[in-house]
Amino acid sequence: MMRHLFIALFLMMPLTAMAAGGASVPFHHETNLGNQASLQRGAKMFMNYCSGCHSLQYMRYKRIADDLEIPEEVMESNLMMTRGKINDTIQGTMPKEQAEQWFGKAPPDLSLSAREHGADWIYSFLLTFYVDESRPSGVNNLVVSNTAMPAVLAPLQGYQSLKHEEEGESEGGAHGGGHGEPQFELVQEGQLKPAEYRAAVADLTNFLVYVGEPAKLVRYSLGFKVIVFLLLFTALAYMLKKEFWRDVH
Ligand code: HEC
Incomplete structure (x- = not known):
């Protein structure tokens, strides 16, 4: 009797976790903080592609080096794009006023972004930039419509266009108003294959979840x-x- 109760409780654990997730974004990210190699790749990607604009004001280089077991020399010589010391917090390279002038909006600090929005949201945001000539940056985003952020990962992902809604709906129309996965079409290839790009974005999302907490x-x-x-x-x-x-x- 007791044993059944325990088994039932164990089985329910992932369900409660899922219920807390609340997904309204198209893609799901399975966070895996136990995968240190993924966190290291995510850190590298952040430093290379994001730290130009975004700060992580609650995180220090040293903490990342310690937590992810990255040797301090490697951290200093390969990962610290901004000038600074290993004990500093991570500041964006671009001055705020400059960024505001260029993008019309200052890039927000990303320390708590994964906590605020959830991992699925970050992952989906980074996967759903699409070509939109009406935007000043030439792209739009499915998660944050009319985002001020340019498609900074386009060299890796390439450019994709969004196919029209009806095509997605004919597949998954059974559930009231439910949309299937959005349909994208790669119009210009990047350095990575689509699956490789998703894996890279998963690493980056893992890293931002780690940074959040x-x-x-x-x-x-x-x-x-x-x-x-x-x-x-x-x-x-x-x-x-x-x-x-x-x-x-
Ligand atoms: C060229 C500057 C620039 C770079 C580089 C950049 N971003 Fe952004 N990002 C922005 C701007 C500007 C916004 C504000 C967009 C808005 O609110 O419309 C933004 C917004 C965001 C947001 C939404 C934050 C929130 O809390 O609303 C996330 C998440 C984000 N960026 C992640 C990233 C990641 C991850 C990278 C690295 C791959 C990156 N950004 C690289 C300029 C940049």
């Missing part, structure tokens, strides 16, 4: 140990119970 990394490894302990303990208790009751039956 670096303590999660510690909790994650602790959580794993706790679960292993609980499983061992359950097995032990079960064997003990069998041992105790053997003579009674």
Whole structure:
């Protein structure tokens, strides 16, 4: 009886997590903070493609180096695009006023962006830039319509155009008003194949989730140990119970 209850509770855990996600964006990102290589690639990508405009004002280079086990020399020589010291917080390279003048909007700090919007949102945002000649930057975005952010990852992704809505609807029209995945068409190839680009954006999203709550990394490894302990303990208790009751039956 008790065992069934435990099993039921265990099975429900991912469900509650999913319910908290609340997805209104087209793509889902499976956050994996246990994948250190992915976090390292994400950090590199952030420094190369994002830190020109966006700061991470609550994060220091040193913390990233320590948490992700990146040697400090590598951090300093390869990843620190902005001038600064290893103990500094991460500041965008472009002065705010300059950025405002160019984009009409200052690029926001991204320290807490993944916490504010959720991982699915970040992932979808970075996947859904599409060509739109009516925009000053030449692109628009499905998640943030009329975004002021240019398609900075286009060298990797290439350019895609958005196909019209009706085509998506004929597939998934059964659920009231539900849209299928948006249909994009690559009109100019980038350096990466579409699957490689999605993987790169997944790394970047992982990294931004980590940045939003670096303590999660510690909790994650602790959580794993706790679960292993609980499983061992359950097995032990079960064997003990069998041992105790053997003579009674
Ligand atoms: C050339 C400057 C520039 C670069 C480089 C850049 N961005 Fe942006 N980004 C912006 C601007 C400007 C906005 C504000 C857009 C708006 O609000 O319309 C923005 C907005 C965002 C937002 C929405 C933030 C929020 O909380 O609303 C996210 C997320 C984001 N950028 C992620 C990234 C990532 C990840 C990269 C690196 C791949 C990146 N950006 C590179 C200029 C830039």
